[in-house]
Amino acid sequence: MTSVDVADTPPSSFLHYRQFHRGTIPRHALTFLFTLLWTRFRWRVLALTATSVAGIGLMALEPLFLRDLVEALTRFQPGQDIPWPSDIWLPFALVAGAWLLSAGFNRLREWVDLHTTPSLRMEVQTCLFSYLMEHAPAYFQDNFAGRLAQKVKQAGQAAANLLGILFNEITRLIVAIAVGVAIVAPQASIFLWVLLGWTVAYLALSILLARRCLGLSRALSEEVSRSTGVMVDTLGNAEIVRGFARGAHECLRQADAVLREADASRRLRRFLILMWLLMFNALLAFQISFIALAIDQVVSGTMRVGDMVMIFSLAAILSNNVWNLCARFTDLFENLGIIDASLETLNVPHAIADLPGAPDLKVPRGGITFEGVTFRHGDGTPVFTGLGLVIRPGEKVGLVGPSGSGKSTLIRLLRRQYEVQAGRILIDNQDIAQITLGSLNRAIAEVPQDPGLFHRTIGENIHYARPEASWDEVLRAARQAHCDGFIRRRPNGYDAVVGERGVLLSGGERQRVAIARAFLKQARILLLDEATSALDSETEHAIRDALWKLFEGRTVIAIAHRLSTVSRMDRIVYMEGGQIREEGSHEALLARGGAYARLWARQVDGFIADEED
Numbered sequence: 001m002t003s004v005d006v007a008d009t010p011p012s013s014f015l016h017y018r019q020f021h022r023g024t025i026p027r028h029a030l031t032f033l034f035t036l037l038w039t040r041f042r043w044r045v046l047a048l049t050a051t052s053v054a055g056i057g058l059m060a061l062e063p064l065f066l067r068d069l070v071e072a073l074t075r076f077q078p079g080q081d082i083p084w085p086s087d088i089w090l091p092f093a094l095v096a097g098a099w100l101l102s103a104g105f106n107r108l109r110e111w112v113d114l115h116t117t118p119s120l121r122m123e124v125q126t127c128l129f130s131y132l133m134e135h136a137p138a139y140f141q142d143n144f145a146g147r148l149a150q151k152v153k154q155a156g157q158a159a160a161n162l163l164g165i166l167f168n169e170i171t172r173l174i175v176a177i178a179v180g181v182a183i184v185a186p187q188a189s190i191f192l193w194v195l196l197g198w199t200v201a202y203l204a205l206s207i208l209l210a211r212r213c214l215g216l217s218r219a220l221s222e223e224v225s226r227s228t229g230v231m232v233d234t235l236g237n238a239e240i241v242r243g244f245a246r247g248a249h250e251c252l253r254q255a256d257a258v259l260r261e262a263d264a265s266r267r268l269r270r271f272l273i274l275m276w277l278l279m280f281n282a283l284l285a286f287q288i289s290f291i292a293l294a295i296d297q298v299v300s301g302t303m304r305v306g307d308m309v310m311i312f313s314l315a316a317i318l319s320n321n322v323w324n325l326c327a328r329f330t331d332l333f334e335n336l337g338i339i340d341a342s343l344e345t346l347n348v349p350h351a352i353a354d355l356p357g358a359p360d361l362k363v364p365r366g367g368i369t370f371e372g373v374t375f376r377h378g379d380g381t382p383v384f385t386g387l388g389l390v391i392r393p394g395e396k397v398g399l400v401g402p403s404g405s406g407k408s409t410l411i412r413l414l415r416r417q418y419e420v421q422a423g424r425i426l427i428d429n430q431d432i433a434q435i436t437l438g439s440l441n442r443a444i445a446e447v448p449q450d451p452g453l454f455h456r457t458i459g460e461n462i463h464y465a466r467p468e469a470s471w472d473e474v475l476r477a478a479r480q481a482h483c484d485g486f487i488r489r490r491p492n493g494y495d496a497v498v499g500e501r502g503v504l505l506s507g508g509e510r511q512r513v514a515i516a517r518a519f520l521k522q523a524r525i526l527l528l529d530e531a532t533s534a535l536d537s538e539t540e541h542a543i544r545d546a547l548w549k550l551f552e553g554r555t556v557i558a559i560a561h562r563l564s565t566v567s568r569m570d571r572i573v574y575m576e577g578g579q580i581r582e583e584g585s586h587e588a589l590l591a592r593g594g595a596y597a598r599l600w601a602r603q604v605d606g607f608i609a610d611e612e613d
């Protein structure tokens, strides 16, 4: 048996954006990341920082112990006994102890990281995904699904990368410098100034170069997104490509996109090579001059050999950490850039959202009123100007008219998939702009012309309409929609997976699954947009009685090009150019002899003569 086992309210282990930062997502990458870390990972980040500090802090003490060891060894006369604890064995034990403990803390840090990084990646993705899902349909029309998915995934990965940079590499360098300064300060101020001066200059140079690098890596990321979008678009329409034999053309388009991606990657890599050359030479220059300075001091008698060994070891530790951090600067900016770019695309305000404190819609009767509705699409295409239409509770209305007259848009406005520019739409006297979207969607069942199905089992796809329904109810809905027969003929029956968007089902089968969903949903308002257009006449006849049963006690708006499918409706509304031209019962409209009657006559004489009741 199949069922939908994902709860409507997210479990607390998953971060829904509403549970985070007063229900909003910060605009900037660092604020987003720090707010998330503070609210969800406070203790784990503290543990990461503490183990990092301990790991590097112990390591940075090594020069001090090495100095004492070398000093003791230079004083040692061969043949002498070395008692324990002596000034040789003690510093040696301290060096070994520092190494062992430091390694232990580093492993501990990795263990904490194991329990932090994957969770952080998951939280970023679930948070952004939950926000993304609340965008209005127009947003998804403007953005490729593949590109959006990539933005969510990239942001999760970038956050995971940043965690390492911020709470390991940067922490390590700060501690190494602090311990280094504390060690060299009492020895010789010249080393202190060289050390500090070089570190500051080197970091500043790295930041400058890394920022330039960021621009190039952003350009690369855009090209990657674009070429992914092109690929997803082509793959999604693979049948069309094949049908028009345009495979070679699509390969060229893809090659063009990938070429641009390769160019952007080459520009970034060229810059990185030059950058590393410059930085590596600057690092070598530091090490050489620092040690030369130390040798000079030893030779001139102002420094002992032990101090020189200490300086040598310190320079190695510092340059190691500075190099590690600088190597990560590009990652730092690149990952910040990735999160910024993701937030820029995903974190735009929801075009249609619940007003604060909006109540739920209550639908005791199911009356619908369009009151002076004016609407034009985002690109300026005008559809309605001051449209008025009143549908009584329980009334069955057929919506007909030429293509492009605004029938589907009317339904979309009722579902609040677009916002009207003027006027109001009321359901049982409640303005749909003032109530919660969730309650509006729960009150309406829709059977679209091309129903979307998930790449899940048929059973799950039907159950989706009302997860709390029992399996018996699912089976009953499937029988009522005449799905049961074709489902049971499949080898896996209700457990058969339907393919992406339901491609493994025929158009008519997909429509029947959508009708089964409408049966199961039990909503008071029912919208049908060419709901039976893909059914053959026989199946449509068979299903028609079932549909009328579904209509019982519900307010229905049904769009149809095939007029016979709406001729039994209480009222037929004939639209043209976004205006209601005629309305009345089928008989009244025929008697009137207007546009509807002409259309009816054409259809009866023409290709669907067999459809006449």
Ligand SMILES: Nc1ncnc2c1ncn2[C@@H]1O[C@H](COP(=O)(O)OP(=O)(O)OP(=O)(O)O)[C@@H](O)[C@H]1O
Binding pocket: 141, 377, 378, 379, 381, 383, 401, 402, 403, 404, 405, 406, 407, 408, 409, 410
């Ligand atoms: N997302 C959109 N952006 C811009 N214009 C749109 C959009 N969707 C629809 N339109 C335009 O709005 C007008 C009404 O479209 P609508 O889909 O409501 O017509 P229809 O009567 O349902 O047509 P059909 O019978 O062919 O489905 C058309 O001119 C259409 O081109």
